[in-house]
Amino acid sequence: MHDIRAIRENPTAFDHDLQRRGLSPLSAELIALDEARRGAVSAAQGNQERRNALAKEIGAAKKARDEARAEGLMTEVARLKEEGPALDAAQAAAARALDERLASIPNRPKTDVPEGADEHGNVEYRRFEPTHPWLEKGRQHFELGEAFGLMDFEAAARLSGSRFVVLKGQLARLERALGQFMLNLHTTEHGYTEVAPPILVRDEAMFGTAQLPKFRDDQFAAGDGYWLIPTAEVPLTNLVRESILSEGELPLRFTALTPCFRAEAGAAGRDTRGMLRQHQFNKVELVSITAPEKSAEEHERMLACAEAVLKALELPFRVMTLCTGDMGFASQKTYDIEVWMPGQETYREISSCSVCGDFQARRMNARYRSKDGKPAYLHTLNGSGVAVGRALIAVMENYQNPDGSVTIPSALQPHMGGLNRIEGPKI
Structure with missing residues (x-):
């Protein structure tokens, strides 16, 4: 607002x-x-x-x-x-x-945001390439998953329709391991407080983070004034709604692993194969609540925390500064982390880290009392730390072997009971 x-x-x-x-x-x-x-x-x-x-x-x-x-x-x-x-x-x-x-009006971009009409105006900020050789080309994740017999889109379609998946066995465990690994990293090393929030929220919460009213068609309504969350950004950011914090409480840093639900109303015909664009997916969210003068610094810190996940998994990625025409509605400035996908031979978004200034705080009436004693609006930030389903895809495609198996990254093996490989059929 x-x-x-x-x-x-x-x-x-x-x-x-x-x-x-x-x-x-x-x-x-x-x-x-x-x-x-x-x-x-x-x-x-x-x-x-x-x-x-x-x-x-x-x-x-x-x-x-x-x-x-x-x-x-x-x-x-x-x-x-x-x-x-x-x-x-x-x-x-x-x-x-x-x-x-x-x-109904989007947030004002920061002065250092590049100008552009769409994703073609985004600017590369930095990139990371693992020290070990990495694949430039490979099989797509759904080819590998279906060959394992552990990724079932047909069963999901019978249950729920298109854009759902049933994961089984070692792939289901790998997805769970990724989420646990990310939560442990953010809570033990990055100072975020883990939260287990509701995944049903009211109109006021969706308005506060700007999903409503403009993006109503992208959401799943659950009836009686409730909505399924599109991301844990909604409940985590709204934890400070209608409150006045003391400056000494800041910054607040929250993280959560939740299911997320998106109607994908504007994505007809896009990424219809596989797990890239699902109605339901798991994601680890990062939310920071700061004083205004600290929000730019917190934005860089949040980006580094999300990058640390991919670095630990030794996945190649690049960071893009989104241009004015590609930023989200509530964002002042956004960094997208794009991970390399050998199956598609391209980079795909796996995390988006945004600083929103006081835009959401005004909608939530979320304030703090500064040193002069006067209430002022907080600044809010949110980011993916990271999307679990897309991390699963990236691991499968980047760690695939010629014999059809997938190596488990060393950082995940403790969460997999020591398992170091998912075996596939011989090619």
Whole structure:
């Protein structure tokens, strides 16, 4: 959510930032809505102030035994009372119109975000290549998984339809091992607090992190005002909603391993084979809550924590700074980590780390009390640490062997009971 006061103070800067995201200038429209809101507030306040003044005049008239004047004043009070509900309704409607419009506008990009219309405008930030030789080309994960008899898309389709999978045996254990490995890394080495949050949340929580109302069609509604979470970002970030923290409590760092649910409404025809784009998947989420002056530093720290997962697994990856046209709605700046997939012979996103400034905090009314004692809005950050299903894909494709087996990375072997290989059929 944007700050209308900041827009009024510098409408040119606001319009410039929106233009960088490919949007037309909106400051004039927003200021007009705010003027209407202010006018409605003024009218309602004027009505109440006049009634208060009349009450004093009525008292004075009665004290002076001027019944005719008192009666006339009471008639005016009655008229003002009748007008009151309509004025209050107009005030609420004007405020709602402004808030709804503000809520529909994406966050302003930071000045160092590259400008571009889509993913072609993204800029490489850095990359990591393991010291050992890594595959440039190989079989795709679903070819390997189906050959093992441990990755069953047909059974999943009978159960739930397309974009689901049933993992069995050693592949199911490998996915579980990946999630446990990531959680242990983030909690023991990176200082995140593990949280087991609800995976059903209310409208207010989805609004707070900006999934609603704009991206309603991408979500799974569970009925009675509940939604299945698209990511643990939603419950973790909303842990601080409607609260005022002390500066000494910051930063807060949370992590969770949860199922995630996405309708993928805008992804028809994309990645229909395999596990790359599923309606249900597991992900380890990272969320940080910071003071404003610390959020840029925390963004780099979060990125490094997500990178540490792939480095420990010795998977080749690159980090991309997303351009203005490819960033998420709530983001000020986003880094995507893209892992190498030999089966597709390309890099694919496995983590997205974003700093949102006070954009989500305003929607959640999440504040902290700074050293001067005045409440100020918090800054929020979120990132994948990382997507477990895509990590499974990356491990399978990067650690495949000519005989069809898959080697278990050494970092995962303690979580696999010492198993170092998933055997496949001879090729």
